[in-house]
Each structure stands twice: as structure tokens, then as C-alpha cells.
Amino acid sequence: MSHDDKKLVTIIINTQEHQVEKDKMSFDEIVDLAFNPRPTGNDIQFQIAYHKGDDASKEGKLLPGGSVKVKNGMIFDVTTSYKS
Amino acid sequence: MSQRLISLSPTLKQLRDEGYGVDVKAGCLVVHKLPYFNAATTVCYGTLVVKLNLASDDKLSGTVDDHVAHFAGDIPCDTQGAPMTFLVADSNEHELGGVKLQHRLSRKPLSGTYQDYRELVHTYTHLICAPVESLDSNVKARSFPAIESTEEESVFNYTDTASSRAEIDAVTRKLMTGKVAIVGVGGTGSYVLDLISKTPVAEIHIFDGDIFSQHNAFRAPGAPSKEELQAEPLKVDYLHERYSKMHRHIVRHNYQVTDANVSELDEMSFIFICVDRAPARKAIVAHIEQLGIPFIDVGMGIYVVKDKLTGMVRTTTSTSDTRDTARIHLPLEGGDENDEYSTNIQIADLNAVNAALAVIKWKKLCGFYADLTSEIDSMFKVTSNVIINTEPV
Numbered sequence: 001m002s003h004d005d006k007k008l009v010t011i012i013i014n015t016q017e018h019q020v021e022k023d024k025m026s027f028d029e030i031v032d033l034a035f036n037p038r039p040t041g042n043d044i045q046f047q048i049a050y051h052k053g054d055d056a057s058k059e060g061k062l063l064p065g066g067s068v069k070v071k072n073g074m075i076f077d078v079t080t081s082y083k084s
Numbered sequence: 085m086s087q088r089l090i091s092l093s094p095t096l097k098q099l100r101d102e103g104y105g106v107d108v109k110a111g112c113l114v115v116h117k118l119p120y121f122n123a124a125t126t127v128c129y130g131t132l133v134v135k136l137n138l139a140s141d142d143k144l145s146g147t148v149d150d151h152v153a154h155f156a157g158d159i160p161c162d163t164q165g166a167p168m169t170f171l172v173a174d175s176n177e178h179e180l181g182g183v184k185l186q187h188r189l190s191r192k193p194l195s196g197t198y199q200d201y202r203e204l205v206h207t208y209t210h211l212i213c214a215p216v217e218s219l220d221s222n223v224k225a226r227s228f229p230a231i232e233s234t235e236e237e238s239v240f241n242y243t244d245t246a247s248s249r250a251e252i253d254a255v256t257r258k259l260m261t262g263k264v265a266i267v268g269v270g271g272t273g274s275y276v277l278d279l280i281s282k283t284p285v286a287e288i289h290i291f292d293g294d295i296f297s298q299h300n301a302f303r304a305p306g307a308p309s310k311e312e313l314q315a316e317p318l319k320v321d322y323l324h325e326r327y328s329k330m331h332r333h334i335v336r337h338n339y340q341v342t343d344a345n346v347s348e349l350d351e352m353s354f355i356f357i358c359v360d361r362a363p364a365r366k367a368i369v370a371h372i373e374q375l376g377i378p379f380i381d382v383g384m385g386i387y388v389v390k391d392k393l394t395g396m397v398r399t400t401t402s403t404s405d406t407r408d409t410a411r412i413h414l415p416l417e418g419g420d421e422n423d424e425y426s427t428n429i430q431i432a433d434l435n436a437v438n439a440a441l442a443v444i445k446w447k448k449l450c451g452f453y454a455d456l457t458s459e460i461d462s463m464f465k466v467t468s469n470v471i472i473n474t475e476p477v
Contacts, residue, residue: 014387015394015467044418045362047385049396049463049472061463061474063412077465079385081398082419083430084272084358084438 013076026067034078050076087231089136093144095202103226104205111136111248112181113201117229118209119216120160123167127216127223130157132189132208133181134201135249141242148198153208154180155187160212163219171211179254239284239333256284258451262353265289267341267368269319271303271430272382273358275439277323278305280356281331283447288327289352291337296322303432340364346371354449355379356442366416369402373411378403380445381414382438386429386466395427397434397464399441403449406460406476413461413474437464 010019013034020033031046032038051059054069062068062076089108090096096113100106105116115132122128133154137145152173159167159175173190191207198204213225247256264285266273269292280288294300296319301308306326317325320336328334341349341364349355349372357379359365365381372379379402386395402410441462448455459473 015389015392045415047396047398047413047415047463049465051465051468051470051472059470059472061413061461061472075465075468077394077396077463077468079387079396080415080419080427081383081385081396082362082415083360083384083386083428084268084270084382084435 009070009072009074011070011072011074011076014078020070022070024067024069027062027064030062030076031078034076044080046078047081048076048078050074089142089144092142095144095200099202099205103224103228104209105227105229105231106205107231108136109181109183110253111138111243111245113205114181114183115205115209116231117227118157118213118225119223120157120212121163121165121215122158123161123165125161125163125165127220128157130155130160130212131183131185132205132212133183133185134204135180136201138243138245144201148201148204151190151192151198151204153189153191153204154178154183154185155189155212156183156185157187159187161215163215168211178251180248180251182253239286239331241330241332244282244284255452259283259285259447261285261450263287263289263351265291265349265352265355266358267291267349267355268358268360268364269323270294270300270358270360271432271435272384272438272442273356274300274304274319274323275436276356276358276382276442277327277334279439279443281327281334287333287335288331289335289337289348290320290323291339291341291348292319293339294319303430303435305436341368343367349377350375352377354446356446357381358439362415362417362419365414369411369414369416373402373407376404378449380442382442383415384430384434384438385427386431386434387427388429393429393431394467395429395434396466397438397441398461399438399445399464400461401445401449402460409476410460434466 008019008021010017018033030048048062053074054071057068090100107114113134113136118130118132119127120130135150137149139145159172161167171189173188175187178185209225216223247253264280266276269277269290296317298313318338320338324334324336355377381400384397386393400410400413447453457473457475459475461474463472
């Protein structure tokens, strides 16, 4: 095995486990896993908050266009937040 | 409130008739102009304040539940100028009944509890004033001083004795910030109103054009009767009927805030945006940002995943120096009601949490609570029991 191979990492998105072979994931990639498939042609706005991440970015909010290092056991919540 | 309770209560009236300079303020009995010796055996005048155990603003409860008396002045001394430190429980600046105090005094009667406030006042004033009175018959604790009426217009129909009992009147005054608006009094907005109506803001303006229907009953504080629901009241009327029992200045606006009428928010010192759609938010945000009014916007997204609910509850805070960074977190586009991804689930407990987080944050901005994070956005993740804060850069 070459050391360029990425490890399989298990992350949790909206309480569901996903196995990904990635170092980093983008906002859109995470939304696509949360809502599969993601609706196109729609300007619905999602919010992503993560915790139990890598030491460099343990917890925070992932903004559109951004990406974050993934780690085993990292927990993502992906929701809209229109309702009161 | 000041002399009314005294007139209605036999024990307090007796104290006034005996010549004590008594007044009632913010749930406390204030005894003015008490003569005492300082360490130089000079005659000084102090004030004694006692927290009253009230059944209502017009009625003392049957018992004296706190034997401690609070004193404004130096530690009273005896005829030799020796401070009577045995009387003093602690000496820390604090405030009660609108009086700045320096000491807490503690003296229990032999029986263990004071029969009534008259016995308490007699006991303390005797200890404090007897040294002076014994040497100068012209100086008396019971001097029939004229008491200025300090009745200020309260926003409440009855006194906030929760604050006075906890001795946080001074901190609570920081919440007297003027007019507060709650735009949308559905789920979260109705819980915000429940909490804000317990604070001394000058006016609470509630905006909502909807009727209070049966399903709303399950996402609002309290519980209506079937008959109340059948009357199909407007949300603003239903809530006003309840909360105006406590707060006198709840102003109803039985319509939504739109581009056309958004200028009605101009006079507000603070705005809670509790709407459920992006267009409603958008109309308000642009306008109030221009006016420099700080606001908190709330929203949640809850989903069913394999038979259980999961989701997040958002509280976003925008002030004049965080407009751009806060706006990133506001859902100003999309989220059509027909869109299956835009969930319609809201639960009363989550509405309540969102409202509580919003009100706590508002209180931080007022200086009521300390704020160590100054976050502009917070996401409560329901299934992890974690709050993710976004601090300003």
C-alpha cells in the first residue's frame, strides 16, 4: 500500500454513518450526503455545524464554499433553519 | 406602591404611627433617618432596609422569612465609639429597595423567628439607635420624618419581587432598554414574549397577522381552553390577553411586517425576528441594518431520520459592528414551503429552547449576563446536546 492512499473514515451526518475515503470534504459534498440527491435549481440554504473533528478544527460551522478536514467519528449536522 | 402597603398592613402602619420614617419600595421596607453614633461619637443618620415576604403588593405574607436587615451607613457604635461588630454579618456594597447599602446585619430574637416586621424593626433600631438616644433626648429613631413619595411608573402590574429577593435589582435595571419588537409570535416568538414580558422593558411590540389555531396551542406557552380556541382569536390578541396581566405595555400589531410597513420598527431598541420564511426575514433585515438596530434572528431545522428526530436550533445575533459576518448565517433565500427539504417540523420544547437562548443572548447584550464568547451565531445540535458558537473574527 502506498502512503498516498487515503484512509476510509466514518463520519456521522444527521445521525447517519457514512464511510468516506477523503481527507477533506466540502460544504456541497456534505450536503449531498445528507440529502441524497440534493435538489438542483433551488436556492434553499443549508447550515452545517460539526464537532469531534480534527485537532486543528475540532468544532465549528462550515460555510458555503468552505471545506474541512474529516476525522473518524466526526459529527455533522446539516439543516435548514427557516422555521420559528 | 410606596405608602399603600403600609396603610393596608396593620404592623407596618403601626410602625409609621409610632414615628418611624417607613416606606416600601421594590418589595422592601425602608426605614429612613435612623440616628446612630459613628466611631467619633458623632451623630449620623442611616437607613435600614428589610426584604418583605409578600403575598401580593397589597398584603404581607404571614411570616418573616428572613431575619437579616440591611444598613446604609457606617457600622453603628456604642456610647464609647466602639463599633458594634457583633451586629454585622458582612460588609459589602449592595443595593435593595433602591438604597445603596454597606452592611448586612444579623440579629435573631430569642424565640428564633420574628413574629412580624414590627418586632424586627424595633429590635434592630433599638440596637442601632439606643446609644445616641440615651445621651441626647432630642434625637430619636421615631422622629416622624416626612417621606418623599418616590412612586415611579412601573411597567408591571405587580412588583418583580423575584429580583428584589435575589438582590439583583441593580442588574435587572440594565434591561430597561426601551421598546422591544417581536416579529412573529408563532412557536418561538410566543415563548420569547413569555420571557420578555417578565423584564422591565418599556414596551413590547408584537407583530403577527395569524389566527391562533388548535395546532398553535401545542407550540405556545400555557394552555388555552377549548372555548378559547373556538373563538379563533388572533395570535396577538390571545397572547396580549395573557401577558398583559403582568406587563402593562404590550402593543399589538395584527399584521405581518412587510416592505410596506417595516418603518414601524424604526423606534425599536431591539428586535427579535421569529418568522418562518426567508422573504419575511429579508424584508426586515435590510431595513433595520440601515437603521443600526441590533437584532436576533432565530430558526430551526428538524428532520426525521429512521423514526427519530434530529436537527439544529439557530440563534444569530446582529449588531452594528457585526452586520456582514452575521448576515452569512441568516437564511434570506429559498426554503419554499412546498420544498420537501425545507422541513416543517417544530416542537414546543425546541421553540422554547430557541426563545430562551435568544433572550439570554439579548440579556448579555444589555450587560445583565456576562458574555465570554460574544458569539454572533450559535447552533444547538439537538442529538449531540452541543452548542457550536461562531465568534466574530
